[in-house]
Amino acid sequence: MTEATGFLKGLKVDAAREKAIDELRVRGALDKIEPIQHQTPICSRSLNPIEFISSDAWYLKQLEFREDLKRLAHEMEFRPLRHRQLLLDWTESLTIDWPISRRRFYHTEIPLWYCKKCGETLAPPPGKYYRPWKDPAPFSKCPKCGSSEFVGEDRVFDTWMDSSVSNLFLTRYRSDPAFFKANFPVSLRCQGREIVRTWLYYTTLKSWLVRQSKPFHRVFIHGLGLDARGRAMHRTLGNVIDPWPLIKKHGADAMRLFVASETNPGDDFRISEAKVGGAAKFVTKLWNVARFISSFEEPKEGKLLPSDEWILAELNHLMEASRGAYEDLNLFVPSNRSREFLWNLFAPHYMEMVKARAYEGDTGARWTLHACLRDFLRLLAPIAPFSTDKIYRSVYHGSVHAEAFPVEREEIPRSRTEATEKIVAFNGDVWKRKRDQGLPLNVELSGIVIPAELKPFEDDLRRMHRLA
Ligand SMILES: [Zn+2]
Numbered sequence: 001m002t003e004a005t006g007f008l009k010g011l012k013v014d015a016a017r018e019k020a021i022d023e024l025r026v027r028g029a030l031d032k033i034e035p036i037q038h039q040t041p042i043c044s045r046s047l048n049p050i051e052f053i054s055s056d057a058w059y060l061k062q063l064e065f066r067e068d069l070k071r072l073a074h075e076m077e078f079r080p081l082r083h084r085q086l087l088l089d090w091t092e093s094l095t096i097d098w099p100i101s102r103r104r105f106y107h108t109e110i111p112l113w114y115c116k117k118c119g120e121t122l123a124p125p126p127g128k129y130y131r132p133w134k135d136p137a138p139f140s141k142c143p144k145c146g147s148s149e150f151v152g153e154d155r156v157f158d159t160w161m162d163s164s165v166s167n168l169f170l171t172r173y174r175s176d177p178a179f180f181k182a183n184f185p186v187s188l189r190c191q192g193r194e195i196v197r198t199w200l201y202y203t204t205l206k207s208w209l210v211r212q213s214k215p216f217h218r219v220f221i222h223g224l225g226l227d228a229r230g231r232a233m234h235r236t237l238g239n240v241i242d243p244w245p246l247i248k249k250h251g252a253d254a255m256r257l258f259v260a261s262e263t264n265p266g267d268d269f270r271i272s273e274a275k276v277g278g279a280a281k282f283v284t285k286l287w288n289v290a291r292f293i294s295s296f297e298e299p300k301e302g303k304l305l306p307s308d309e310w311i312l313a314e315l316n317h318l319m320e321a322s323r324g325a326y327e328d329l330n331l332f333v334p335s336n337r338s339r340e341f342l343w344n345l346f347a348p349h350y351m352e353m354v355k356a357r358a359y360e361g362d363t364g365a366r367w368t369l370h371a372c373l374r375d376f377l378r379l380l381a382p383i384a385p386f387s388t389d390k391i392y393r394s395v396y397h398g399s400v401h402a403e404a405f406p407v408e409r410e411e412i413p414r415s416r417t418e419a420t421e422k423i424v425a426f427n428g429d430v431w432k433r434k435r436d437q438g439l440p441l442n443v444e445l446s447g448i449v450i451p452a453e454l455k456p457f458e459d460d461l462r463r464m465h466r467l468a
């Protein structure tokens with residue numbers, strides 16, 4: 001309590017409340033005490049009522065650079081594009097300069113001393129880390145009044161004063177000029193949506209102040225993982241999901257696949273253990289597919305049959321879509337397309353169609369199985385880096401991460417994919433007939449006519465279903 005409160009001066013808020021009530025009682029002015037409800041802003045973490053306490057602070061200028069910062073926001077490429085608006089809106093909404101001094105125990109000390117006699121502010125020479133509240137002052141006398149007594153600053157910087165230097169630090173600003181020149185601005189910032197107004201904004205401000213430059217060429221903003229009811233996680237809500245037990249149970253690749261395939265880039269997503277478990281099943285599927293294929297020797301070349309060309313055409317399709325998406329920093333498309341390819345086409349249809357040929361040593365089937373596995377592992381490696389690498393090292397030797405992105409085989413006719421729906425429908429139909437008749441899938445079946453459009457695949461289909 002300040003001077004203005006008279007007899008309450010010097011007390012903390014709670015004590016002042018007590019004393020005010022006592023005083024009312026003493027003066028006979030207290031009529032009654034009863035509970036009432038009223039709105040008070042509280043801290044979301046401690047739940048304490050918020051008090052306004054005025055104090056002096058250091059500020060960094062930002063308002064006068066507003067237009068420059070907005071221009072830099074337009075110079076950076078955003079993914080998704082719409083999240084640039086988060087930065088622009090924040091920049092537009094600023095009403096004060098940035099208060100950068102804080103009263104906290106642990107953070108980067110503000111390197112300043114003050115002259116005890118005249119109050120002059122003194123900054124030490126650069127190049128050393130200073131703790132002014134503890135270290136002796138690095139000056140012999142005040143340049144203004146000649147006094148030799150100083151008081152060290154005991155406040156620290158706001159968190160983002162440090163965090164906003166990450167791009168300068170990583171590109172070795174002022175320590176390796178050649179490296180800095182080659183790497184600044186940094187190619188990519190990847191960060192969450194909730195810290196655009198802090199991490200991204202302050203990094204942009206600092207890069208402007210220090211280099212008059214944008215901090216990054218591209219910015220990838222990802223969404224938030226929410227709880228099952230779609231709420232952001234807060235300690236006070238008790239809904240924080242610790243990822244570590246999920247990763248330990250289902251694997252890191254399953255977690256990564258889940259996040260990549262759950263939403264379009266930049267959207268929030270609900271964390272679901274069932275879906276992480278589903279992604280883990282996909283990893284197991286990949287493992288089993290690889291084990292099957294690795295049982296066949298990989299021929300140098302193979303004579304391709306229509307079924308082989310068909311799956312290679314589908315693989316071309318997958319590579320093309322995934323490459324475009326990856327270049328656009330979109331993990332949603334490759335993760336989902338890969339899953340559809342392996343789970344819905346390659347394993348149930350193609351593998352079953354060519355199994356017999358592969359066992360007999362047919363080079364076309366064996367070559368295609370390996371080509372698909374090799375390319376698939378390279379294609380999925382950015383999203384599932386651990387399992388793809390483990391498989392690649394075991395089957396093909398060397399790390400998948402040292403391989404180039406797979407390239408489409410132009411010699412495979414695109415038109416082969418026209419058969420996809422018909423193959424899937426035909427196989428589904430035969431499986432259903434056997435199921436309906438209570439027959440095991442490997443039993444012979446007669447009376448099935450192969451549709452004219454599937455004639456090129458007839459031999460493989462007949463052997464797959466044992467059609468008489
Ligand atoms: Zn002085």
